[in-house]
Structures are given as C-alpha cells and as structure tokens.
Amino acid sequence: MAASKGLKILVGCKRVIDYAVKVRVKPDRSGVVTEGVKHSMNPFDEIAVEEAVRMKEKKLAGEAVAISVGPPQSQETLRTALAMGIDRAIHVEIPLAQLEKLQPIHVSKLLAKVCESEKPDLVILGKQAIDDDCNQTGQMLAALLDWPQATFASKIEPSQDSKQLRVTREVDGGLETIDVSVPAVVTSDLRLNEPRYATLPNIMKAKKKPLAKMSPDQLGVDLQPRQEVISVEDPPVRKAGAKVESVEDLVGKLREKGLVK
C-alpha cells in the first residue's frame, strides 16, 4: 500500500426496473408490475460508481466499496458495480415482503449505520432512482450523519490534501461551485461522467470479489413504513391527432375550437 492511501469511497447502487422497459401499473393500483421484468442498476448510481472507479484510477481514492439495499437479486447489481471496478460490495438484504414498503428514510438510516462501521471519507449516491424518483436518500443520509452534502454534482475535484472537495453542482439555470470538507455526501447528476459498460469478462472476474451480506436487524434499523402509498396511476394518455387536407380545413377546425377568430 502507498503511504497516502487516498479517500475511501462508499457508493450506493439501487436495483431498479431497466430504463428501457415500459412500466405497467398493477390492476389494483398498489404499485407497478416487477415480476418477470428486466432490472438493472439505477443509471444515476452507475454514474456514481463510475466516478468512484475513476477516482480510484487517478489514485485519488484508495478503496471503493459499493452498497445496495434491496432484495436478494440486488447482488446482480452489485456484481455489475464490481465489474466496473469497485473493490468490494455490501448487500443489505431486505425480505421481499418489506421491499415495497421500503422508503428513502429507511435506506438512509441503513446507509448511516454502515457508514459508522465502514468510516468512508466520501459517500457517492445517484441523485435519484428512476423508479420512485424520490431524490431524498442522499440528503437524508447527510442529515443523519451530520456531514456536508453536495447534491447534483457534475464535477468532483478533491483538493491536494484530499481534505476538501470542490464540487460543481447543477442548479436551475446554471452551475454552482462549492467546497465541502470530507467526510461528505455527494449525489451524482447526469453529466458527471459517462459510465463504462460492464463486459462479460469483467462480470466473471467480479465473481471473485468479496460481497458481504447484512440484514436490517443486524444494523438495528426499524423498517416500519412512514408513508402509505394510496394509489399508483398511469400517466394520462396522449390524445390522437387528426390530419387536415388543406389550409381551409385547418382554419375551419381551429375556428370550431375557438382558437382563431
């Protein structure tokens, strides 16, 4: 090991329904259909993983650990992270029965507990998951740990002594640059980097990397839901348009609707 071991990074990755899948709402409106649907790593978390791996490659980080809170299948997601270049993984297994009731507050509490034992210098999370779009976990984690937070990061530059991070944030209508001292929580935005593809040889190699399993009970976190999902609805369907034959037709139709006089 080198004298300066660099930052220790913890990266969160969530297993979500693949971005390319057409999501269907369950007939009873209690949620969405997840059985037999392709899942993959949340794209914003992929960006977080990529950032950690890049910092490792630049020798800015010493160790990169991935963590996923989710069902047994989340291990596949963690394998993907390991294939991208993460050193080891932690899986906090949630029983399928409790999975639907799992909310960001629980995830952030679990992550905070793991941070107590892992003592990372930096936690990188995706800014939000593409399934529930909560955009809360990172912020809640920073609050629970009482660490500084830099959300929607599009650039992360550690200072010479790795005690500070200069983070460029995407805010409404522009960019904001802030300095945060480590340990800190950073959430990744879309333009932070372009994640690499986890190729088959790397997935195979990743199977040899360590993956530890934990349970919420072990971490002493209560998973009692704080919110209740009342109903999940499909987005409104776009109404079909109509073709008009001529300009006169168009004007006539517009007049009918009272859009032109």
Place this chain on the structure above:
Amino acid sequence: MTSPPPQLRSQVIALYKNLLYMGRDYPKGYAYFRDRLKSVFLKNSGVKDPDQIKVLIGRGEFVIKELEALYMLRKYRALKHRYYEKDEATTSATTSSSDKKAPTKTQ
C-alpha cells in the same frame, strides 16, 4: 487441411460469448441480435487463414466498442429526455431568442 492455431479458436469463442452477452441489451431484442450474430459467425466459419481470422476478430472487437457507445448514448438520451427536457426547452428557447435578436437589430 490445416486448421488454424487453437488460441485463435478460443479467442473467436470468447468474442462470440462477449457479443452474445451484449446482445441482451440490444434495442431490437436479444433474439434479433443473436440470429444475426450467429449467421455472421457461420458465414466466416470456413476462414482458415490465421491473418484473416485476426482481422475478423479485430472487426468483432470494433463492433463491441460500437455497441458500448450505442448503449451509453441511448441511455443518456433516454434520461435526458425524461428528466431534463424542460430545461432543454428553456435553454433552446433562450438561444433561439438571442439568435432572433441579432437579425432584428441588423434589420
């Protein structure tokens, strides 16, 4: 008939497996990709010249790079469309309005 060196054979098999794995994410579906991949490999299965096999492996590796780029771009575009369309509209509106301003001044 002389057969090509065995290490080339394993390279070709590895290439086929890697491509097959990537096909699972192909936009037109795995079956579409797999059928075409198989027919392309079958078409060149008669090639015995080691140099030509190397050229073909190189081409396969190029396809892997292309597919990686395609998947990355597709995902990036999908997310941008889903989460950033509004600010994209405002930025394009501001740029187009500033574009429009310039000619009106000259007029």
